[in-house]
Amino acid sequence: xIDKFVQTMAExxxxxxxxxxxxxxxxxxxxxxxxxxxxxxxxxxxxxxVVSNNSGIGLVGLGRLLHLRRVRxxxxxxxxxxxxxxxxxxxRKGQIELEIVPQGTMAERMRAAGAGIPAFxxxxxxxxxxxxxxxxxxxxxxxxxLEHALKGDLALxxxxxxxxxxxxxxRKSGRNFNPVMAMAAELSVVQTMHVRExxxxxxxxxxxxxxxxxxxxxxxxxxxx
Amino acid sequence: xxxQANWKPRDRTAMARRVAADIPxxxxxxxxxxxxxxxxxxxxxxxxxxxxxxGVLGVGPVAGxxxxxxxxxxxxxxxxxxxxxxxYVHHADSFxxxxxxxxxxxxxxxxxxxxxxxxxxxxxxDTDDAPAVGGAMDLCAGAKRLWVLMDHMTKxxxxxxxxxxKLPLTAPSAVRRIYTDLAVLDVTPEGLSLVEMVRGLSFDExxxxxxxxxxxxx
Numbered sequence: 001x002i003d004k005f006v007q008t009m010a011e012x013x014x015x016x017x018x019x020x021x022x023x024x025x026x027x028x029x030x031x032x033x034x035x036x037x038x039x040x041x042x043x044x045x046x047x048x049x050v051v052s053n054n055s056g057i058g059l060v061g062l063g064r065l066l067h068l069r070r071v072r073x074x075x076x077x078x079x080x081x082x083x084x085x086x087x088x089x090x091x092r093k094g095q096i097e098l099e100i101v102p103q104g105t106m107a108e109r110m111r112a113a114g115a116g117i118p119a120f121x122x123x124x125x126x127x128x129x130x131x132x133x134x135x136x137x138x139x140x141x142x143x144x145x146l147e148h149a150l151k152g153d154l155a156l157x158x159x160x161x162x163x164x165x166x167x168x169x170x171r172k173s174g175r176n177f178n179p180v181m182a183m184a185a186e187l188s189v190v191q192t193m194h195v196r197e198x199x200x201x202x203x204x205x206x207x208x209x210x211x212x213x214x215x216x217x218x219x220x221x222x223x224x225x
Numbered sequence: 226x227x228x229q230a231n232w233k234p235r236d237r238t239a240m241a242r243r244v245a246a247d248i249p250x251x252x253x254x255x256x257x258x259x260x261x262x263x264x265x266x267x268x269x270x271x272x273x274x275x276x277x278x279x280g281v282l283g284v285g286p287v288a289g290x291x292x293x294x295x296x297x298x299x300x301x302x303x304x305x306x307x308x309x310x311x312x313y314v315h316h317a318d319s320f321x322x323x324x325x326x327x328x329x330x331x332x333x334x335x336x337x338x339x340x341x342x343x344x345x346x347x348x349x350x351d352t353d354d355a356p357a358v359g360g361a362m363d364l365c366a367g368a369k370r371l372w373v374l375m376d377h378m379t380k381x382x383x384x385x386x387x388x389x390x391k392l393p394l395t396a397p398s399a400v401r402r403i404y405t406d407l408a409v410l411d412v413t414p415e416g417l418s419l420v421e422m423v424r425g426l427s428f429d430e431x432x433x434x435x436x437x438x439x440x441x442x443x
Contacts, residue, residue, distance in 0.1 A: 027279045027316075028302045030295070055355075078357040082302075091355050098355060103278060104320030104363030111317040122324060123366040127397035130362065172297040172313055173279050179315040207315070224295040 004166040009039035023152035023181040024052040030224045031174035033158040034061040055079040055087035077103035109150035114183025155185030162192035166213030167206045182212040191219040232425030234406035257333035258301040278360040283311020323367040331368035337390040340437035342400040342412040345392035365396030377405035384436035
């Protein structure tokens with residue numbers, strides 16, 4: 001019997017290595033798997049590269065992971081939030097590396113990784129400093145920049161519902177980066193608000209099928225704060 | 226300065242209303258954070274579908290207490306609603322709508338726009354610490370048309386419409402039309418072209434406040 005549910009956070013984070021690239025879902029706090037980030041902090045992995053749209057709010061979740069100096073590099077589109085205190089402190093001291101990526105390019109780089117596409121051309125960022133040093137090519141009269149797939153060792157995902165095969169649904173704008181990150185990582189770990197029996201989720205409504213999911217843990221008190 | 230008495234700049238709402246007036250029913254429109262977001266409230270009863278890059282197609286008004294759901298936010302992280310007929314997508318699909326040329330219009334604010342339509346709206350200097358680009362570069366490169374909504378001049382009285390942008394670009398040759406508190410200008414292959422000015426403002430007064438030459442329509 002396939003059962004991807006784990007009962008403890010220690011099982012959820014088992015085997016995560018120092019130096020991992022960690023994809024963290026969420027747009028601001030919506031869909032951000034805070035309890036899994038806490039579990040990663042507890043697990044102790046360090047020297048991480050984090051891929052996340054934002055750079056953490058206050059000293060909770062991603063903010064706390066940064067504050068504890070576990071992150072060597074952050075890849076994000078918007079290193080701002082109402083309170084990016086942890087990130088800015090490290091950044092101003094030169095204690096964290098920052099790679100700014102346009103939001104759509106970031107999403108597509110992960111989608112490409114999950115889909116087995118090593119790189120792709122996009123018009124986004126052409127003629128700007130974010131394209132400096134990158135290969136460009138003219139295709140049908142327009143200039144494009146080459147962007148490489150962005151693969152994770154670990155993805156941390158928050159879902160609304162999950163069953164034991166790892167089939168997932170999301171809630172409203174809580175979907176955001178979560179499905180592409182689940183596809184793009186070697187190990188995808190999900191915290192879910194609700195647990196469903198196999199077959200209980202309407203099969204036309206499954207957004208992430210279990211093939212992209214490795215472990216699921218029930219976190220009923222997740223959700224945006 | 227007696228000339229000041231003859232005209233007054235459009236206020237924030239009037240600026241947004243002026244943009245809204247040019248948006249036809251049926252368009253899919255992405256509105257930048259800040260002032261452009263206000264345009265959505267000024268479309269009267271036209272069916273215009275608002276796209277939010279965080280995966281909401283059909284953004285409705287800001288949520289009241291009865292419909293408040295913290296799982297539904299707009300890119301400015303405000304809790305909003307979904308219109309009837311709206312849909313949720315993930316980030317890669319949301320930006321496929323942008324990059325794939327499915328968004329009819331994007332309206333953004335800007336620090337500077339050049340006479341050739343270059344836009345600078347993400348980094349405030351070359352040494353800006355941790356500039357935040359978000360989806361601005363994707364929208365400028367991908368939307369079918371890009372309009373800018375901004376003040377005509379900075380708070381210090383410097384023109385924001387210039388021959389060449391000094392700030393780091395978000396995209397070159399991207400802006401089609403500029404709406405300011407003083408005027409509406411088209412960006413054409415021949416440079417800036419006047420669409421209209423606020424009542425009472427003379428062409429010379431407008432030109433004096435603009436850092437690039439404007440052509441009057443014949």
